[in-house]
Amino acid sequence: xxxxxxxxxxxxxxxxxxxxxxxxxxxxxxxxxxxxxxxxxxxxxxxxxxxxxxxxxxxxxxxxxxxxxxxxxxxxxxxxxxxxxxxxxxxxxxxxxxxxxxxxxxxxxxxxxxxxxxxxxxxxxxxxxxxxxxxxxxxxxxxxxxxxxxxxxxxxxxxxxxxxxxxxxxxxxxxxxxxxxxxxxxxxxxxxxxxxxxxxxxxxxxxxxxxxxxxxxxxxxxxxxxxxxxxxxxxxxxxxxxxxxxxxxxxxxxxxxxxxxxxxxxxxxxxxxxxxxxxxxxxxxxxxxxxxxxxxxxxxxxxxxxxxxxxxxxxxxxxxxxxxxxxxxxxxxxxxxxxxxxxxxxxxxxxxxxxxxxxxxxxxxxxxxxxxxxxxxxxxxxxxxxxxxxxxxxxxxxxxxxxxxxxxxxxxxxxxxxxxxxxxxxxxxxxxxxxxxxxxxxxxxxxxxxxxxxxxxxxxxxxxxxxxxxxxxxxxxxxxxxxxxxxxxxxxxxxxxxxxxxxxxxxxxxxxxxxxxxxxxxxxxxxxxxxxxxxxxxxxxxxxxxxxxxxxxxxxxxxxxxxxxxxxxxxxxxxxxxxxxxxxxxxxxxxxxxxxxxxxxxxxxxxxxxxxxxxxxxxxxxxxxxxxxxxxxxxxxxx
Numbered sequence: 001x002x003x004x005x006x007x008x009x010x011x012x013x014x015x016x017x018x019x020x021x022x023x024x025x026x027x028x029x030x031x032x033x034x035x036x037x038x039x040x041x042x043x044x045x046x047x048x049x050x051x052x053x054x055x056x057x058x059x060x061x062x063x064x065x066x067x068x069x070x071x072x073x074x075x076x077x078x079x080x081x082x083x084x085x086x087x088x089x090x091x092x093x094x095x096x097x098x099x100x101x102x103x104x105x106x107x108x109x110x111x112x113x114x115x116x117x118x119x120x121x122x123x124x125x126x127x128x129x130x131x132x133x134x135x136x137x138x139x140x141x142x143x144x145x146x147x148x149x150x151x152x153x154x155x156x157x158x159x160x161x162x163x164x165x166x167x168x169x170x171x172x173x174x175x176x177x178x179x180x181x182x183x184x185x186x187x188x189x190x191x192x193x194x195x196x197x198x199x200x201x202x203x204x205x206x207x208x209x210x211x212x213x214x215x216x217x218x219x220x221x222x223x224x225x226x227x228x229x230x231x232x233x234x235x236x237x238x239x240x241x242x243x244x245x246x247x248x249x250x251x252x253x254x255x256x257x258x259x260x261x262x263x264x265x266x267x268x269x270x271x272x273x274x275x276x277x278x279x280x281x282x283x284x285x286x287x288x289x290x291x292x293x294x295x296x297x298x299x300x301x302x303x304x305x306x307x308x309x310x311x312x313x314x315x316x317x318x319x320x321x322x323x324x325x326x327x328x329x330x331x332x333x334x335x336x337x338x339x340x341x342x343x344x345x346x347x348x349x350x351x352x353x354x355x356x357x358x359x360x361x362x363x364x365x366x367x368x369x370x371x372x373x374x375x376x377x378x379x380x381x382x383x384x385x386x387x388x389x390x391x392x393x394x395x396x397x398x399x400x401x402x403x404x405x406x407x408x409x410x411x412x413x414x415x416x417x418x419x420x421x422x423x424x425x426x427x428x429x430x431x432x433x434x435x436x437x438x439x440x441x442x443x444x445x446x447x448x449x450x451x452x453x454x455x456x457x458x459x460x461x462x463x464x465x466x467x468x469x470x471x472x473x474x475x476x477x478x479x480x481x482x483x484x485x486x487x488x489x490x491x492x493x494x495x496x497x498x499x500x501x502x503x504x505x506x507x508x509x510x511x512x513x514x515x516x517x518x519x520x521x522x523x524x525x526x527x528x529x530x531x532x533x534x535x536x537x538x539x540x541x542x543x544x545x546x547x548x549x550x551x552x553x554x555x556x557x558x559x560x561x562x563x564x565x566x567x568x569x570x571x572x573x574x575x576x577x578x579x580x581x582x583x584x585x586x587x588x589x590x591x592x593x594x595x596x597x598x599x600x601x602x603x604x605x606x607x608x609x610x611x612x613x614x615x616x617x618x619x620x621x622x623x624x625x626x627x628x629x630x631x632x633x634x635x636x637x638x639x
Contacts, residue, residue, distance in 0.1 A: 001048065002070065002334075004067070004425060004435070006430045006431075006432060008065045009065060009066060009069075009070045009429065010062065010063065010064055011062035011064070011070050011073070011074060012048070012059065012060070012061055012062070013059070013060040013061075013062060013074065013078075014050050014052070014058075014059050015058040015060070015301065016052040016055045016058065017055070017266045017268040017269040017300065018052050018053040018054040018055050018264055018265055018266075018268070019052070019053045019264065020050065020051065020052040020053070021051045021052075022048060022049070022050055022051075023048070023051075024046060024047070024048055025048075025049075026045075026046055027044055027045045027046070027047070028044055053253075054262075054264055055265060060077060062074055066429065067422075067425075067426045068426075071335070071416075071417040071418060071419065072416060072417045074417065075304075075335060077301075078302040078304070078305075078335060079302050079304060079305035080304065080305065080413070080414055080415070080417055081304040081305075081335070081413040081414050081417070082305055082306060082307055082414065083410055083411065083414040083549070083550075084293060084308070084338060084410060085290070085291045085293055085544060085545045086403070086407060086515045086518075086519070086545065087155075087156075087157055087293070087516070087544075087545075088119075088293045088308065088367075089366070089368075089403055089406050089410070089515070090117065090118060090119030090120065090368070090399075090400065090403070090514060090515045091117065091119060091120075091369075091396050091399065091400075092119065092122060092159070092367075092368065092370070093107065093122065093369075093370055094121070094122035094124070094159075094342075094369055094370060094371040094372075095122070095372050095374075095378075096124035096125070096126070096371075096372070096374045097123065097124040097125065097127065097374055098122075098123060098127075100137075100140035100141065101140070101141055101143065101144075101147045104121055104147060104151075105147070107121060108121060108150075108151060108156065110380055110382055112154075112513060114381070114382045114389060115393060116381055116382070116389075116392065116397075117396055117397060117400050117511075117512055117513050117514055117518075118396070118513075118514065119155075119156055119157060119514045119515050120156065120157045120158070120159055120233070121151065121156065121157075121158060122158075122159040122160075122161075122235065123141075123158065123159070124161050124374075125161055125163070125198050126374075127140070127141050127144075130167065130169075130199065131167055131199035132167050132169065132172055132174070133161075133162045133166070133174075134162070134174060134219055134224075134225050136226075136227050141227075143227075144227035144228070145227050145228070145229055148231050148232055149231075151231065152229070152231045154514065155515075155517070156231075156514055157231050157232070157233055158231060158232050158233070159232075159233045159235050159293070159295070160232060160234065160235065161234075161236075161237050162235070162236060163197070163237050163238040163239065163242075164204055164205050164207065164236070164238065164241050164270070164271075165195070165198070165202035165203070165204050165238065165241065165242075165243075166199075166202060166203050166205060167199035167200065167201075168194060168200075168201045168202060168203055174219070177215075178205060178212075179192065179203070181211075181215065183206060183212040183215055183216075184203040184204060184205060184206060185204045185205070185206045185251070185257055185263070186257075187252075187254075187255055187256070188252075188254045188255070188256060193255050193256075195243035195244070195245050196243065196245040197238060197242055197243060197244055198238070204241055204243075204251065205274070206257050206258055207270060207274045207276075208257040208266055208269065208273055209257070209258035211258075212258070212277075213276065213277035213280070216274075216277040216278070217277050217278070217280045217284055218281065218284075219281065220234070220278070220281030220282055220284075220285050221281070222285060230285070230286065230290070233292065233293040234278050234281075234282065234292075234293075234295075235294070235296075236271065236274050236275055236278055236294060236295065236296040236297065236298075237297050238297065239270060239271035239274045239275070239296060239298040240267075240270065240297070240298045241271070241298075250267070251263045251267070251270075253267070268298075269300055271298020271300070272298070272299060272300035272303055272306075274296070275296040275298075275303060275307065276306055278292075279292045279294050279306045279307060282294065288547070289546055290546055290547070291545060291546065292307065293307060294306060295308045295309065295367070297312055299336065301334075303336060304337060307338060308338040308339065308366075308367045309331065309338070309367075310339065311324060311328070311331075311339070311340070311341040311342075313342075313346045314342055314346050314347070315345050315346070315347045315348055316344055316345025316349055316350040316354065317345065317350075317354070318354060318453065318454060318455055320345055321345070321354065321357060321361060322453040322454070324341035324362075325438060325440075325441070325451065326438040327341065328340060328341065328365050328366075328421055329422075329423050329441055332419035332420065332421040332422065333419065333423070333426075337410070337413040337420050337421075338366050338367055338410075339367055340362060340365040340366055340367030340369060341365065342371040342372075343355075343358050343368070343369060343370040343371065344358050344359075344371075344372060344379055345358070345372075346372060346373050347373050347376070348376065349376050349377050349379075352384045352385070352388045353455060353492065355379070355384065355392075356388055356391045356392060356492060357451070357453065357492075359381075359391075359392050359395045359396070360395050360451055360452065361451035361452075361453060363395045363396065363398065363399040363495075364443060364495070364497070366406070366410075366420050368399060381393070381396075391492060391493060394493070395495070397511065400508065400512060400515070400518055401507045401508045401509070402505075402507055402508075403508065403515065403518060404507060404508055404523060404539060405446070405447075405505050405506055405507065406420070407540060407541075408506070408538055408539055408540040411540035411557070412538075412540075420443065420444060421442070421443060422441060422442040422444075422445075423437065423441055424437050424441060424442060424448075424463065424465055425437075426442065427442050427445060428466055431465050433463060433465070434463065434465050440496075443497075445503065446499055446503035446505050446528075446537060447474070447497055447499055447500070447503075448462075448464070448471065448497065448499075448500065450462045450496040450497070451495060451496075452490055452495070457490055458490065458491075459488065459489050459490065460488050460490050460496060461485050461486070461487055461488075462485065462486045462488055463484075463486075464480055464481075464482045464485070464486055464498065465482055466482035466483055467481075467482055467483030468482065468531060469481075469482030469501060469502075469530070469531075470482065470500075470501030470502075470528070470530055470531055470591065471499070471500060472498060472528050472590045473497075473498055474497045474498065474526075475497075476619070477590055477616070477619040477621045478619055479590070479620065480498070499528040499590070500528060501528050501529055501530035502528065502529070502532075502534060502535050502536070503535055503536075503537050504525060504526070504527050504535050504537025504538075504560040504561075504562075505525075505526045505528075505537060506523050506525050506526075506539045506560075507523065507524050507526070508521045508522075508523060509521055509522050509524050510522070515544070522583045522584065522585035522628075523539075523582060523583070523584050523585065524585060524586045524588065525560060525586070525588070526588045526590065527560070527562050527587065527588065527590065529562065529589065529590060529591030530591075533562075533563075533564070533565070533591070534561075534562055534563050535560075535561070535562045536559060536560060536561040536562070537559070538557060538558065538559050538572050539556075539557070539558045539560070539631060540555065540556070540557050541555065541558075541578055541580055541582060541631065542554060542555040542556070542578055543578075549576075553575050553577065554577065555576040555577075555578050556577075556578035556580060556632050557571070557572040557573040558571060558572055558631055562589070565596075565638060565639045566636055566637070566638050566639075567587065567636060567639075568634075568636045569584075569629070569631070569633075569634060569635050569636070570634055571634075578632065579632070580631065581630065582630070583628050583630050583631065584628070584629045584631060585625070585626065585627065586623060586624060586625045586626070586627065587627060587637060588621065588622070588623045589621070589622045589623075589624075590619075590621055592615070592620050592639065593620055595615040595617065595622075596613070596615070596622065596639040599611045599612075599622075599624050599637060599638070599639050600637070600638045601624075601636075601637050601638075602636050602638070603629055603633060603634075604633055604634040604635060611627060611637070612624075612625065624637065
């Protein structure tokens with residue numbers, strides 16, 4: 001739990017995996033009405049009562065006092081966000097269920113035909129042979145390895161689902177192996193617990209056992225998981241765990257785990273342990289060389305070390321779109337940086353306006369996946385007419401162009417625990433006007449995003465914090481003073497995003513079909529000057545998929561800083577070497593108050609050159625094109 005007031009941010013970490021009730025009571029300001037003057041009795045106070053069913057009292061108070069210090073303190077206790085492979089930050093296309101291999105190839109081709117980039121296509125439970133995980137339907141998915149190779153030729157990945165329940169089937173070798181080696185949760189009588197889930201009668205793997213986790217991890221080996229390849233990744237669903245025949249649709253509290261622990265004691269750890277075992281399985285599969293990607297529906301403190309989570313099965317209506325923003329902000333504050341909500345709503349069919357607005361909102365969240373239930377209409381982005389297709393294409397393309405910035409934010413979360421998505425008060429802790437705002441937020445320290453989450457909106461109100469701040473509309477480059485609420489006209493194509501004065505943001509230039517192609521594109525740098533005419537920002541680069549950044553320090557971290565009309569590109573870290581050919585194609589500087597007489601480019605080891613530039617007086621925007629400066633090289637631009 002995080003508490004904040006203008007001069008302090010505090011946290012309470014209540015470490016308990018059993019059923020826990022938290023009662024929160026708020027009190028308002030009270031004033032003494034006794035003459036001759038009114039006196040304030042006390043600051044408003046929030047009383048919190050914690051009640052856990054079992055376990056010990058294990059409570060840690062995090063003293064901050066700044067939000068950034070609080071995040072670091074929590075990460076020191078529970079771990080830092082894993083650095084995901086770059087492809088995981090692209091767009092994911094999922095449905096329960098794509099029918100067969102031809103259907104998957106058709107959807108994949110549809111993205112190329114409509115020039116919409118994407119990186120991952122997903123398969124739900126119907127891809128298996130009778131809901132038996134680690135198997136393939138022999139009729140609909142007879143050649144899964146060839147399907148993955150077809151996708152891999154385009155640098156795309158396949159994600160399959162793997163749930164914790166195992167079909168009770170004495171003729172299935174995996175079930176028999178788990179049964180005979182004691183890998184299932186037991187009931188109170190000491191027999192293997194049986195409940196119902198997608199396959200019908202099922203038993204549940206006991207992930208609290210290290211032996212079970214190690215066995216499960218080995219199940220992902222290429223020699224054991226027939227039909228899998230290194231480009232296959234995993235989705236852990238139903239791992240609360242879901243038991244259709246159980247009380248509250250989950251496992252009875254008196255079910256028995258390894259070491260005679262009752263399920264009541266570790267219910268909220270169950271999915272965490274499956275997530276852990278799956279991640280370890282994918283790392284082992286690669287010989288410890290490749291970063292895994294695993295999405296989990298259930299999670300616990302520390303799940304950020306493992307991968308991504310999402311907000312679960314949502315509904316295709318405006319209310320669910322609206323609440324997705326505060327939900328991912330709450331997850332972000334709790335250390336779960338890699339999070340998102342299913343685009344369009346899992347259940348029911350979204351109207352076209354809702355679908356477009358959902359893509360716009362979700363593209364500004366870390367995990368970006370379209371997903372829908374099997375009873376809904378098909379929802380590929382090109383099925384709603386040319387106007388909707390164009391709007392979705394634009395949004396996804398903008399997401400890909402911003403991935404250099406997203407990836408840098410993930411590096412910051414991985415190394416310093418800074419959340420990618422931040423409520424406004426995190427960046428402006430002393431401004432009480434920001435405390436209750438959860439409709440718009442900061443994406444890192446540089447961008448303020450305000451997705452439209454209501455129907456038929458023609459105008460939206462955006463709080464631009466900081467009376468001494470300057471904000472630039474990223475689309476029009478118009479400049480606004482902070483410390484005000486802005487009324488902004490919007491159309492269906494409008495996604496209000498502002499760049500903060502004093503920041504630098506890097507984007508990719510050009511089109512791509514997936515993140516592998518994105519890595520070959522040049523970059524543009526947008527420098528937004530503050531009222532003092534300064535700005536700074538970072539760019540993080542590595543190979544995008546391995547652990548070499550960690551084990552061999554193969555990475556590149558560069559800092560862009562502008563002061564007194566000079567933009568410098570220098571190393572931001574003494575560590576790290578990464579031989580990359582990424583170049584800066586153009587530099588845009590916002591807030592240049594007069595047209596310069598010249599722009600001089602100086603690169604290390606080269607002669608100074610006078611660069612061509614364009615200046616727009618109406619919005620004080622200076623653009624320097626065709627600079628073609630390597631990111632990994634020291635250089636400067638003087639205006």
